[in-house]
Structure formats: structure tokens, C-alpha cells
Amino acid sequence: MTALNELTLAAALKGLANKDFSSRELTQAHLDAMAGAEALNAYLIATTDQALAMADASDERRKNAETGPLEGIPLGIKDLFCTKGVRTTAGSKILGDFTPSYESTVSSNLWHDGAVMLGKLNMDEFAMGSSNENSAFGPVVNPWRAKGGDQKLVPGGSSGGSAAAVAAGLCLGATATDTGGSIRQPASFTGTVGIKPTYGRCSRWGIVAFASSLDQAGPITRTVEDAAIMLRSMSGHDPKDSTSLKADVPDFTAACTRSLKGLRIGIPKEYRVEGMPAEIEKIWANGMDWLRAEGCEIIDVSLPHTKYALPAYYIIAPAEASSNLARYDGMRYGVRVEGADLTETYEKTRGQGFGEEVRRRIMMGAYVLSAGFYDAYYIRAQKVRARIAEDFKNAFSQCDALLTPTAPSAAFGINARLNDPVQMYLNDIFTVTANLAGLPGISVPAALDNTGLPLGLQVIGKALDEETCFAVGGALERAADFNAKPSKWW
Amino acid sequence: MFTAERVADKSDWITTETGDWEIIIGLEIHAQVASKAKLFSGAATKYGAEPNTQVSLVDAAMPGMLPVLNEYCVEQAVRTGMGMKAKINAFSRFDRKNYFYPDLPQGYQISQLYHPIVGEGEMQVELDDGDSIIVGIERLHLEQDAGKSIHDLDPNATYVDLNRCGVALMEIVSKPDMRSAREAAAYVRKLRSLVRYLGTCDGDMEKGNLRADVNVSVRRPGGELGTRCEIKNLNSMRFIQQAIEYEARRQIQILEGGGEIDQETRLYNTDTGETRTMRSKEDAHDYRYFPDPDLLPVKLSEDWLARIKADLPELPDEKKARYVKDFGLSEYDASVLVSDREKAAYYEEVAKGNDKKLAANWLLNEVFGKLNKENVDINDCPVSAAANCAIVAMIAKDVISGKIAKQVFEICWTEGGDPEAIVEERGLKQVTDTGAIEAMIDEIIAANPGQAAKVKDKPKTLGWFVGQVMQASQGKANPQAVNKILREKLLD
Amino acid sequence: MSVDAKTVRKIAHLARLEVAEDRLAPLADELNGILSWIEQLNEVDVEGVAPMASVEDVPTPTREDIITDGNIRDDVLANAPKTEESFFVMPKAVE
Structure with missing residues (x-):
């Protein structure tokens, strides 16, 4: 029998339903795996007692036949989600021992549906990063290693803890967030599935904000079906979030096995970027073949403003972040570093509380919004954003979904790319467009590269059409038959 | 602009x-x-x-x-x-x-x-x-x-x-x-x-x-x-x-x-x-x-x-225009009355069923004067708008004189109570019975023959007799009736 | 457009971030690196394009004017570095 922490979420639900094991046993198996995986640094906090108490309560509910869609399933929570009574750090020192008196809507939805919280997952500070090296609590280490190598690799970011924990069997699924690619890129780097739903699908209430107009929560799981199950619980209209969509949440799971016959899949030519590894090209071509075999029509489309997405993003996201992060001033919560006066206290608190990348982005944001530059930078970026959204609209008049690589490379070494911010930003080149346009995008593991590292393919759907993402993603998953697991070295 | x-x-x-x-x-x-x-x-x-x-x-x-x-x-x-x-x-x-x-x-x-x-x-x-x-x-x-x-x-x-x-x-x-x-x-x-x-x-x-x-x-x-x-x-x-x-x-x-x-x-x-x-x-x-x-x-x-527009209340500018046009108030009086929502509402209650100008004058001269003097806000005025409405109605119907009205207002201010009841109970009603007034006048003329004789030469001294009659009637005699009868008796 | 150490100091102050003197110039270089990369946005024809602040094209939802929150003083103050008599205590602010 497969170890309990290596089951898929769907299989675990079946096992629980069949009384093959209890939620307590399932949870304990994960807690044990977590205890043995400190080398990965995926969890910031293991909420062991709470996890076991929730598991027992779940077993009790199951006994009374009161089962929710995630009944008894142990999950990890990215530390960007506020959790009642459990320290929440956003991967930053500045929040200190901040312990919310409230629970984020998304995590609350999960607990309502019967899930069990294992702990809080490491991440890039305030979700800013593509390698998890920006965490104030040390980098997360990717459970994958190159064939025969022992170099420590990054798991991607910012949801690196979520991706690593799912890949290493430290939870059955994890919450994550995606502002420019922070769910999909780490999913690609760790051989997991990650979906960023349509902007507004998941409530942002109780999630520490990075860039409000781009932030979206979503799950990272081991299979497409698992992602569908988890997203369904996470989604839904929330009156506490003004940007939450008033849309029904469909049965995403049913969509995973839907026929693709007659579906038109667009291949955006602008995603063939210079210097892209041949293997990524090849996997992309494989993806097209697999979908053709399912009865899809593959067509070429153009998203002419693609190359401007990242520069626009690096105006909009830092601008919003510079304002969103103003509240971390050491006055009402978090760490205060006393200075000679109020201003110095602010400057010391924030200068020492935030890490380097966060400070850099706050500076960028403050600069592009400052007097005299607002029109040249911020307004222009918003206009370019409109152009990018328009590109997608045009493309979707010709096709039903887009197929692209998720990231321009496989996982790279820790410390390998720290010195050049722009090089690091380019990690999000294929993912950031969906954030700017608010569209759903799923990353599905497609193959291992020749060094034995996973690579993902991305499916971008129309707004509120996650179902097509799941349908195409499910087909890719079946065709790729990706079963590889990182061999345990930790 | x-x-x-x-x-x-x-x-x-x-x-x-x-x-x-x-x-x-x-x-x-x-x-x-x-x-x-x-x-x-x-x-x-x-x-x-x-x-x-x-x-x-x-x-x-x-x-x-x-x-x-x-x-x-x-x-x-x-x-x-x-x-x-x-x-x-x-x-x-x-x-x-x-x-x-x-x-x-x-x-x-x-x-x-x-x-x-x-x-x-x-x-x-x-x-x-x-x-x-x-x-x-x-x-x-x-x-x-x-x-x-x-x-x-x-x-x-x-x-x-x-x-x-x-x-x-x-x-x-x-x-x-x-x-x-x-x-x-x-x-x-x-x-x-x-x-x-x-x-x-x-x-x-x-x-x-x-x-x-x-x-x-x-x-x-x-x-x-x-x-x-x-x-x-x-x-x-x-x-x-x-x-x-x-x-x-x-x-x-x-x-x-x-x-x-x-x-x-x-x-x-x-x-x-x-x-x-x-x-x-x-x-x-x-x-x-x-x-x-x-x-x-x-x-x-x-x-x-x-x-939203349809549900807006009448605003000061429109109210003022209406007071001038429909009630015949002066621009100045109207603008004082509408300067504040409470004042306008108070006025409209006092004016209900009454002569609008009389009500405005009463309010502007007597009530607001008193409020100013005592430094009391209109919301805290001890005399209700309904009471003032009753006072103005009694003035209009000659039930009381303007002078008595002030007295009634003072009583309402200090002691409270219903103005009509006060007038009734304290016998403040104006005497309009000409027989009674004539009897009073005859008595006063009889007691002051010298004065009475002078009136024909100096008509202005008629006022002295008016004062005497008002005093004798404790202010309740209808001043018009008093004047009329005195004129008939001393000037004609 | 490019920034110098003086601008960096100004921006750092606006954002209330302490930056050591010897970090000003390197930080200016880093920001200039990012800014020069961003300059490519000037190639885009944005004539007549309305700036897009949100991907959602619906009016902001509203709440009724009823009291549904508050009376949670202890929660509000629970994480504060310093409080006194139910007030937050902060360094002296003078304007």
C-alpha cells in the first residue's frame, strides 16, 4: 500500500470514506513526514496539536455522517493567509509574532469543508520572489535534485513552501497565491499542479496583500483532479472583498475528464522567446501533439504585447505593494525598532524589518507613483495592461484556451541568480500575462528534462472558464503520464 | 466659475x-x-x-x-x-x-x-x-x-x-x-x-x-x-x-x-x-x-x-422663494426663517392654519427675541411650536390682544401649559362686550370730568383715557372697542 | 529617466525606509537597471487607450449602513508593541 502521505487527495478522500484509515492516521503520517523534512525548510510552523484536534473532530463528524468535500484532508497553508490564533508572518521579520484574531476567507472555507491544518508554509517575503530565497526564515529547498547531483535547488516562488511540501509528501495539498506566477512557476519547478483561478474567484480577505489588483489564491496539489477538488472549496463570492466575483462555483472535478473534441487551442507565437531551452520547446510541441490526439485543433495566435507584460507588471505590482505595505510600521502590530523620534522609528522599523527585495520593490513603487512620474510610469503601465488584456480578448475570439510553457527554465540552484533582479523577474515571463488580464492559468507537470528536473505546461483559459483549464490540464496530465517523484534525500 | x-x-x-x-x-x-x-x-x-x-x-x-x-x-x-x-x-x-x-x-x-x-x-x-x-x-x-x-x-x-x-x-x-x-x-x-x-x-x-x-x-x-x-x-x-x-x-x-x-x-x-x-x-x-x-x-x-433627486427635501433657497411668493413675507424675514432647518420647521408649524405674516412676525419678534435674550436654542425652546400656533390663532381671532399674548407666552415659557387653558383659567380673554366696556368708560369719565372736558381741544389726551380703561380691565378690554367708544363719548 | 543617490534618499524617506549612506549609490544602480528595462514600455502605442486599474468591469459593491463590527478592543490591541489604557502608544508625533 502507498504510504498515506503519498496518496493523492482524491485517493485519500476515498480511503477515508472506505474507513481504510482515519483522518488522525492520515494527519499523523503527514506530521511524521514533516518532522523528517526539516532540511526542506518548507514549514515555518507545524500546528501539530491543532492538526490532531481537527483530525479527531473530522473523524467524529465522519462517524456522524456529516462529511464535507474535504473531510479529514490534511493541508498546508501558505503563511500569507491569516490563521486565527496561529502566528502569521508573510515570510517577513516585520510581523514579529503577529497572531491574527481572524481566519482568512479561503482557509476558513477549507476548514468549513472538513480539512485539517498541518501548519504554515514558508514563502518569499510578502510573496515577492521567484525562488523562495527572499524568505526571512531561510530559503525553501526543492525536494528535486538534478540527476546524480547534490546541489540544492530552489522550489520557485513565491509559493515555494507550498510547492515543496506538496512534492515531498508533507501535505495532500496546499494553499498558495499568485501575483505574477507564484503558484504556477513553483508548481512547474516541483512537478506539481498549480492553478491560479480567475481574478476574484477566491476571496482576498485575510490574505496579506502584495498587489491587490493582481493577487489571487489557488491550490497546489499533486494532480489536476486534486486541484479541482481544492479550488472548489476555496472559491466563492465573499461580500467582505469588493473585488470578489459574484459567480457560481462549478463542479471543477467533473471538468477534469471532459472531452476535448473540437476544442481550439491557441499557441501564442510571442511565447517562443529567444534563448528558451530546446527541451522546453520540445515539451511544448509534445503538449500540442497530445491535445491534437484528443481531438483539439491547434491554431497559431498572436499576443503582440507579451514582451511588455513583465515591465508593466514591475510598475503596477510595486506601486500597489508600496502602498499595501505602508501599514507595516511597527505601531499596531509587528516589530518596532525604536529610533530617536517618530520618523526614525518608522525608518528603522521598516528598514530593518523588510528584506532587501521587499525594500527594493517598495522603493520602485514609491518612485513610479511620486510627483511627476505617475503618468509616465503608472498610467502608461495601466494602458499597456489594457493592451495586454485586449490581446487575450482577440486571441480568445479564435480559440478556447492557450497552451504555453509555464516557466522559461527548470529549477535552478540556490544562490545562482540572486545578483540580477531583472534576470530573476524573467522567471514570470509566461505567467504574468494571466495576472495582468485576470485570467485563469494552470500549470501541469509534463516531463522531466534531461537533468531529471520537472517542467510544466500552462493552460490559460477565458475569464471564469477554469473548467476548460481543468479539462485541458487533465488531458495533458493523462497523456504525459507524469508519475515521477523526487527521490528522498532529506 | x-x-x-x-x-x-x-x-x-x-x-x-x-x-x-x-x-x-x-x-x-x-x-x-x-x-x-x-x-x-x-x-x-x-x-x-x-x-x-x-x-x-x-x-x-x-x-x-x-x-x-x-x-x-x-x-x-x-x-x-x-x-x-x-x-x-x-x-x-x-x-x-x-x-x-x-x-x-x-x-x-x-x-x-x-x-x-x-x-x-x-x-x-x-x-x-x-x-x-x-x-x-x-x-x-x-x-x-x-x-x-x-x-x-x-x-x-x-x-x-x-x-x-x-x-x-x-x-x-x-x-x-x-x-x-x-x-x-x-x-x-x-x-x-x-x-x-x-x-x-x-x-x-x-x-x-x-x-x-x-x-x-x-x-x-x-x-x-x-x-x-x-x-x-x-x-x-x-x-x-x-x-x-x-x-x-x-x-x-x-x-x-x-x-x-x-x-x-x-x-x-x-x-x-x-x-x-x-x-x-x-x-x-x-x-x-x-x-x-x-x-x-x-x-x-x-x-x-x-x-434620489425626487426625494430631496425642500431646500432653503426654494423655501425662501415660497415664503416670499406664497406667504407674502419680506425677503429678509424669509431668509431668517429658512436659515436653519429647525427654524423653518418651527415656523411652518406655528403658521399652520394661521395668517402667515402674523405668525412670522410673532416668531421673529417675540419668540426669537426671547430665545436670543435667554441664549436658548430653538430645539430647546420651552414653548412648543403648537403652543405658539395657538397663541397666534388667539391673536388673530381677537381672543387676546398682542400684549396679553406676550403675557401668555411668558407664562408658557416659565410655567408651561396650554395657552388656551391659561387664557381661559386666568381670565385673560379680551373683553369685547361693548356694554361692559362702556360701563367702565362711563365710570372713568365720571371720576375725571376735567380731563374729559379737555379732550375736544387736545384729542391726543384721549390716549390717557385708553390707558385708564386698559388698566381697569387689566389689559383685557379690546383696544379697538375702547378707542371707538371713547371717541364717540368724548369727541363726537 | 534615471535616479541618483539624492533621489534614492528622497524616495527612501517617502517610503520610510532607513537606507545606509553607502547603500544609496548601489541602490540607485539597481533601480536604474530596473528602470532602464522598463523603458521599453515607451515603444507601445497607447494612443486612446484607457488605463486599466482593474480587470473587473463592474461597479464596486456596497454595504448597508448598519453597525456590524467593532467592540473588539482586545483583538485590536492584542498585537500592539505598546499600549496604555486602551490606547496605542507611539513615539511622539509633532506637526
Whole structure:
């Protein structure tokens, strides 16, 4: 029998339903795996007692036949989600021992549906990063290693803890967030599935904000079906979030096995970027073949403003972040570093509380919004954003979904790319467009590269059409038959 | 429309050795919306609660907290805009104004810079001397109030109470259309009256629910506009006027000394009556405004706007016109009666079923006189409008004389009670029975034959007899009847 | 457009971030690196394009004017570095 922490979420639900094991046993198996995986640094906090108490309560509910869609399933929570009574750090020192008196809507939805919280997952500070090296609590280490190598690799970011924990069997699924690619890129780097739903699908209430107009929560799981199950619980209209969509949440799971016959899949030519590894090209071509075999029509489309997405993003996201992060001033919560006066206290608190990348982005944001530059930078970026959204609209008049690589490379070494911010930003080149346009995008593991590292393919759907993402993603998953697991070295 | 060309009334000029100066004034009024809950959270707005008890997690800017707009506040801003005959913007949006201060938990204030909910308008403002001016309105926008910083509880620390944080404010920006402290005061009074009519703000300046930032500059009458200074946070009519007067003279002094005015933000010291620099233009904040990404635009449909408009109460200008046209009141009397919603409502109750002019005169002369003398607000008037209505009705029907009416009003004021019952019980009814009056007169003539004989030569002495009769009747004899009978008996 | 150490100091102050003197110039270089990369946005024809602040094209939802929150003073103050008599205590602010 497969170890309990290596089951898929769907299989675990079946096992629980069949009384093959209890939620307590399932949870304990994960807690044990977590205890043995400190080398990965995926969890910031293991909420062991709470996890076991929730598991027992779940077993009790199951006994009374009161089962929710995630009944008894142990999950990890990215530390960007506020959790009642459990320290929440956003991967930053500045929040200190901040312990919310409230629970984020998304995590609350999960607990309502019967899930069990294992702990809080490491991440890039305030979700800013593509390698998890920006965490104030040390980098997360990717459970994958190159064939025969022992170099420590990054798991991607910012949801690196979520991706690593799912890949290493430290939870059955994890919450994550995606502002420019922070769910999909780490999913690609760790051989997991990650979906960023349509902007507004998941409530942002109780999630520490990075860039409000781009932030979206979503799950990272081991299979497409698992992602569908988890997203369904996470989604839904929330009156506490003004940007939450008033849309029904469909049965995403049913969509995973839907026929693709007659579906038109667009291949955006602008995603063939210079210097892209041949293997990524090849996997992309494989993806097209697999979908053709399912009865899809593959067509070429153009998203002419693609190359401007990242520069626009690096105006909009830092601008919003510079304002969103103003509240971390050491006055009402978090760490205060006393200075000679109020201003110095602010400057010391924030200068020492935030890490380097966060400070850099706050500076960028403050600069592009400052007097005299607002029109040249911020307004222009918003206009370019409109152009990018328009590109997608045009493309979707010709096709039903887009197929692209998720990231321009496989996982790279820790410390390998720290010195050049722009090089690091380019990690999000294929993912950031969906954030700017608010569209759903799923990353599905497609193959291992020749060094034995996973690579993902991305499916971008129309707004509120996650179902097509799941349908195409499910087909890719079946065709790729990706079963590889990182061999345990930790 | 900015009426830069309008020159102040000469009586408002400041004359110095170098000649005449006029003051140019624009105001930014912050009026707290009279809502139960805050602009973006469900916490209460009630004044005077224990510190930090009316604070939601949103107001305290806890991580991950999000704003949701209070629809009532939007409606009140629109109603106020309509009251100012201003353009209502069907599309408006909230922007963040970024700065750090202890009483600003988010590190930004949610306001409306680029797309305010209300655009340009104008208001007719009546001055004390009966003249009126037009003051242009630049805009009205909604924004959050900040919390309260308390600096005097600890010499080394600032204490912060967030109860007020997030309360909805309407910032109403005028054009620089005022030319004197009295015009500025009249504008504030008119605006205060308007929001009170509409019920959009209680106008309580003492509680800071209506306060003003004043922009002041000086120029030679009709000349080039000067550099302006902004005086922040004035919360009484008196301070507004004093601050303007002080600031204008300060600027004139600098200019006459060959200096230049620095564009700056100043504070008014209520103890010394002086203004002092708060921050100069160089230190001016760079607020980095941008659209709040946590909120979407406010879009108002034509139907909704039409419905709001149809439900507006009668406003002071329209009310005044009606009093003049339908009730025959003078412009002046009408404007006094409509100057305040409570006064107008009180008047309309007193005038119900009565002669409108008689009711107005009674109110303006007797009731308001008494209120002024005793320094009592009309809301606290011990004599109800219904009681005054009854008094006026009795005057009109000759049941009591004007003089007795005053007596009845005094009794109602001090002892309370129903005026009709008072008149009945205390026998204050006017004597109109000519037989009884004639008998009284005969008695007085018989007792004063010498005086009676003189009347034919000196008709003015008839008044002495009138007085005697009124005295004998304890004021109750109908004066017209007394006059008539005396004339018949002594002059004919 | 490019930034110098002086601009960096100004921006750092606006954002209330302490930056050591010897970090000003390197930080200016880093920001200039990012800014010069961003300059390519000037190639885009944005004539007549409305700036896009949100991907959602619906009006902001509203709440009723009813009191649904507050009376949670202890929660509000629970994480504060310093409080006194139910107030937040902060360094002296003078304006």
C-alpha cells in the first residue's frame, strides 16, 4: 500500500470514506513526514496539536455522517493567509509574532469543508520572489535534485513552501497565491499542479496583500483532479472583498475528464522567446501533439504585447505593494525598532524589518507613483495592461484556451541568480500575462528534462472558464503520464 | 466659475499706509457624513465612545483586511451635491493618498482625487447686510477620517484612539470666491444649513463634525492674485474669521515689508489668535495618489439619481422663494426663517392654519427675541411650536390682544401649559362686550370730568383715557372697542 | 529617466525606509537597471487607450449602513508593541 502521505487527495478522500484509515492516521503520517523534512525548510510552523484536534473532530463528524468535500484532508497553508490564533508572518521579520484574531476567507472555507491544518508554509517575503530565497526564515529547498547531483535547488516562488511540501509528501495539498506566477512557476519547478483561478474567484480577505489588483489564491496539489477538488472549496463570492466575483462555483472535478473534441487551442507565437531551452520547446510541441490526439485543433495566435507584460507588471505590482505595505510600521502590530523620534522609528522599523527585495520593490513603487512620474510610469503601465488584456480578448475570439510553457527554465540552484533582479523577474515571463488580464492559468507537470528536473505546461483559459483549464490540464496530465517523484534525500 | 474679477466690497478692504488690500478666500470644508457605520467598515461612528471600541479590523489596518463601501455615505454625498446644484459624476473612484502618521493605520487615506463623486456647482450665500454673493463649488469628494492622536497624556509619546478612523467625510472645496471673513463665515453658515436640511451631516462644529481648512491670500483690489497659505482644521465660525483676519494682516505686513509669501500650510493657535507654519512647500508631502485597487469604481445610474433627486427635501433657497411668493413675507424675514432647518420647521408649524405674516412676525419678534435674550436654542425652546400656533390663532381671532399674548407666552415659557387653558383659567380673554366696556368708560369719565372736558381741544389726551380703561380691565378690554367708544363719548 | 543617490534618499524617506549612506549609490544602480528595462514600455502605442486599474468591469459593491463590527478592543490591541489604557502608544508625533 502507498504510504498515506503519498496518496493523492482524491485517493485519500476515498480511503477515508472506505474507513481504510482515519483522518488522525492520515494527519499523523503527514506530521511524521514533516518532522523528517526539516532540511526542506518548507514549514515555518507545524500546528501539530491543532492538526490532531481537527483530525479527531473530522473523524467524529465522519462517524456522524456529516462529511464535507474535504473531510479529514490534511493541508498546508501558505503563511500569507491569516490563521486565527496561529502566528502569521508573510515570510517577513516585520510581523514579529503577529497572531491574527481572524481566519482568512479561503482557509476558513477549507476548514468549513472538513480539512485539517498541518501548519504554515514558508514563502518569499510578502510573496515577492521567484525562488523562495527572499524568505526571512531561510530559503525553501526543492525536494528535486538534478540527476546524480547534490546541489540544492530552489522550489520557485513565491509559493515555494507550498510547492515543496506538496512534492515531498508533507501535505495532500496546499494553499498558495499568485501575483505574477507564484503558484504556477513553483508548481512547474516541483512537478506539481498549480492553478491560479480567475481574478476574484477566491476571496482576498485575510490574505496579506502584495498587489491587490493582481493577487489571487489557488491550490497546489499533486494532480489536476486534486486541484479541482481544492479550488472548489476555496472559491466563492465573499461580500467582505469588493473585488470578489459574484459567480457560481462549478463542479471543477467533473471538468477534469471532459472531452476535448473540437476544442481550439491557441499557441501564442510571442511565447517562443529567444534563448528558451530546446527541451522546453520540445515539451511544448509534445503538449500540442497530445491535445491534437484528443481531438483539439491547434491554431497559431498572436499576443503582440507579451514582451511588455513583465515591465508593466514591475510598475503596477510595486506601486500597489508600496502602498499595501505602508501599514507595516511597527505601531499596531509587528516589530518596532525604536529610533530617536517618530520618523526614525518608522525608518528603522521598516528598514530593518523588510528584506532587501521587499525594500527594493517598495522603493520602485514609491518612485513610479511620486510627483511627476505617475503618468509616465503608472498610467502608461495601466494602458499597456489594457493592451495586454485586449490581446487575450482577440486571441480568445479564435480559440478556447492557450497552451504555453509555464516557466522559461527548470529549477535552478540556490544562490545562482540572486545578483540580477531583472534576470530573476524573467522567471514570470509566461505567467504574468494571466495576472495582468485576470485570467485563469494552470500549470501541469509534463516531463522531466534531461537533468531529471520537472517542467510544466500552462493552460490559460477565458475569464471564469477554469473548467476548460481543468479539462485541458487533465488531458495533458493523462497523456504525459507524469508519475515521477523526487527521490528522498532529506 | 471662479470670479477672480469680483472685487471685495469696499467696506471689506484692509487699508494701510500703502493703500488698500483685499482678501481672497477659498475653503475646504470637511463635513462628517451622518451615517451609523464607517465609510468602509461596519464599525460605529458614534461620538465619545471608550478608546478603540469602535474599531474594526479594517479600521485598524490589520493584514489582509479589505474595504467595502457604505452605500448610505455615497447617497449622502450625492444629495449634498444636488443641494449645492453641483454636477453629480455618474462615474467616480477612490484613490489612495499615501503618507505616514500614527493615526493613519493603513499608511494611506482612501479619498477621491482623480474622479470625485461631485463636480462643479455654485451656492448663493446671503450676507448679514441682506446682500448675497455666489460662491463656486469646485468639487465634493468622499474620504476617510483619521484616528485621534493625543499628545498630552505623556510627554514622550502619542496616544492613538482609532474610533474616528474610517468615519466618512465629505470634503467640499470652494473656489476662491470669498473676499472677507464675514463672507467666509456666511458661506460656512449656508453650507452648514444646507447639510442640516438634507440631514447629510449634523453640522456640529464643537465635535469637529464640520471643520474647515481656509486658503487665504491678499492682493490689491482687483489686482494680481497673491500666493496663498492654507490654515488647517478650524472648528468654529469665530476661529475661521479670526484666523482669516490674522492671516491677511500677516501677509500684508510681509508684502509691505518687501517680503514674499511662502506657500505653506499653517496652524491657527486658538489661544493666541495667531497662525504659525505647520509645513512649508518644500516639506509638502508627495502623496503618491493612485486608484485604490481594493475597490472598483462607483457607478450611479440615471434612475437611481432621479430617485434620489425626487426625494430631496425642500431646500432653503426654494423655501425662501415660497415664503416670499406664497406667504407674502419680506425677503429678509424669509431668509431668517429658512436659515436653519429647525427654524423653518418651527415656523411652518406655528403658521399652520394661521395668517402667515402674523405668525412670522410673532416668531421673529417675540419668540426669537426671547430665545436670543435667554441664549436658548430653538430645539430647546420651552414653548412648543403648537403652543405658539395657538397663541397666534388667539391673536388673530381677537381672543387676546398682542400684549396679553406676550403675557401668555411668558407664562408658557416659565410655567408651561396650554395657552388656551391659561387664557381661559386666568381670565385673560379680551373683553369685547361693548356694554361692559362702556360701563367702565362711563365710570372713568365720571371720576375725571376735567380731563374729559379737555379732550375736544387736545384729542391726543384721549390716549390717557385708553390707558385708564386698559388698566381697569387689566389689559383685557379690546383696544379697538375702547378707542371707538371713547371717541364717540368724548369727541363726537 | 534615471535616479541618483539624492533621489534614492528622497524616495527612501517617502517610503520610510532607513537606507545606509553607502547603500544609496548601489541602490540607485539597481533601480536604474530596473528602470532602464522598463523603458521599453515607451515603444507601445497607447494612443486612446484607457488605463486599466482593474480587470473587473463592474461597479464596486456596497454595504448597508448598519453597525456590524467593532467592540473588539482586545483583538485590536492584542498585537500592539505598546499600549496604555486602551490606547496605542507611539513615539511622539509633532506637526
